[in-house]
Amino acid sequence: MNENSTDRGDAGVAVPEFTEQFARTARFALGVPHHFTVSPDGLRVLFVRSMAGDDPMSGLWLYESGRERLLADPLLLGEEPGSVPEAERVRRERAREFAAGVVSYATDAEARLVAFALGGELWTVTTDGDAPRRIPAAGPVVDPRPSPDGASIAYVSGGALHVVRADGTGGRPLAVPEKPEVSYGLAEHTAAESMGRSRGYWWSPSGDALLVARVDDSPVQRWYLADPADPARPPRAVRYPVAGTANAEVSLHILRLSGGWTPVELPAAADAEEPLRSRGWTDRAFEYVVSAGWDAHGPLVRVQTRDQRTAVLLAVDPYSGTTETLHTERDPVWVELVPGLPGRTASGTAITAFTAGDGLRGLRIGGVRSPGGVNVREVLGTVGERVFFLANEEPTEIHVWFHDPADGFVRLSEGPGVHCARAGGGTVVLDSLTESGRTVTVLRGGEPAGRIAVLAEEPVVVPKPLPLSLGERELRAQLYLPSWHKPGSGPLPVLLNPYAGAQMQLVVRARLWWSCLSQWFAEQGFAVLVTDGRGTPGRGREWEQAVHGDRLGPVLQDQIDALHDAAERYPDLDLGAVAIRGWSFGGYLAAGAVLHHPEIFHAAVAGAAPTDRRLYDTHWEERFLGHPEVFPEAYRRSSLVPYAHLLSRPLLLVHGVADDNVVFAHTLRLSAALLAAGRPHRVLPLSGAGHRVTARDQASSLLRLETAFLKESLGR
Incomplete structure (x- = not known):
């Protein structure tokens, strides 16, 4: 199809209309309030949000007394395009944050003083009505955080941890790197990308000291990423610890504003236990600092x-x-x-996880355990002795729960959907994604007291998935059919549109960007099937660990089983014309499908596919496959490059050349192996793009090009 075509499909929606909206709204993320902070007295709620569903510039907002007020407008404060420091750009990439303006912030303990970085400069604003104030800083600022008492602000610049008084005086470094490979106060690559720890320093409750991570990247191998479209620009050097290689050396230190410096004595190695040794590879060294914090009872690591x-x-x-x-x-x-764990309540009661007899993940609060059949996903925080957390009973729904000694375990959210929350005092901000869209409700005393506006655009294509439970494993799936299709009116080519990897679900009872995208592909004439199989979250330990030693086989088998069961239930699905597409792990799965099962899959689009499992980071990849020198066959079995000679179906490989998560080398290596084996294929490099395609023209055109390739490949 010509990219500039305004031909309309049978659904009556102009083909470019959705794709342009999808790109313009950053997958419907713009205009959505997020990063909520509720003050301890419950009277104030801070959040970030842009002014409209197509506005990429986020501002800092305050909700108070039922009204919203813009505290910091980045346009008025003069942020310049492209002014984000490199360390902040990397932090945003790891956090999957791609907006501009005020995208993160931190407050003092009372949520009165707010600090944020804008264009590399340090700004503060109070919730009392004062105008934002620029604070002098030593250089480009990353991750500024006020002390709990609001007297000081810490920030990282050039790998050094600095502190300045809230009035802008007395700025000085607390820890300065001894060499270029060292940084203080930042999370290393594996922590931010694979462990969920995005921070590198934590204030003491009294504001007189900080717990600080020192990261030495010198043992980590250096990679060089370049954009071939701009040969005058030098390559960008990154430290990337691939499976089987050295990690960064991370140590922790207590730094006092008075000048004291105390190293934390972390244990060197775990005690050996026979059940652990029997797995074939055991490395008992404590190389990973996975979480840290400092509460009223002291630092926790x-x-x-x-x-x-x-x-x-x-x-x-x-x-x-x-x-x-x-x-x-x-x-x-x-x-x-488990995100948010371990932790402690105000009295010091420990909060930890355990695996129940049914394999689901439970929560232990002191001597109390969460009820059976409830799978804990994340601990959101504590208010006094009340512990808020996310959990599911049915995998396609995630609800907000709390526990306190008086009420026991209580589910707070109602109705199918994906819910989240933040709490303070007697106030809870309930962020709910349902099949009809998103709402943010402010609850006080458990009752609705107001709403925070969601300004996201309504999609021009509204998803209408059919919920399914398929195969003997009761695989949760959704089938999207064209709105204009009538059962029995003719066969439909099938498009599988999965992710199906660890720590992410697509099959949920909520309208998210991927469900809108699946419905759009359906409107182009496909029956679109999305399935969450083994390895995805929400169904317990055994389900998630079923991919240990083989990242592809079980996942691919679940997609095949779901396809066949869905076709039996819906005869209009044409098993003679089956395609599969995906991005990241989904792209890996798509390419693996046509390589290993050409008798089932007739075409594939693989975006940003990790084709060589040896090229991904230590913490993520070794979790599933162990050490590559000990288990080389597991890495070979789970990689795609060794099987390039098997390709007999049309395959389109898409990849951003600036991707520093799944680097472009993955696609280049598979393409080289395909060429060496004489296997025709197509490669679409995206100049300047990272792991997520954010440029509007690229994001919009890519969907149309994928559709044209799939239709051509299936003869439609």
């Missing part, structure tokens, strides 16, 4: 071994740096890291 089978929660003495083990968790496959 959680460390994990290189083989990820042992995780230990440590209490740190802030004066001596010695540690005491509070909790140890072991698993013969891997210890799953």
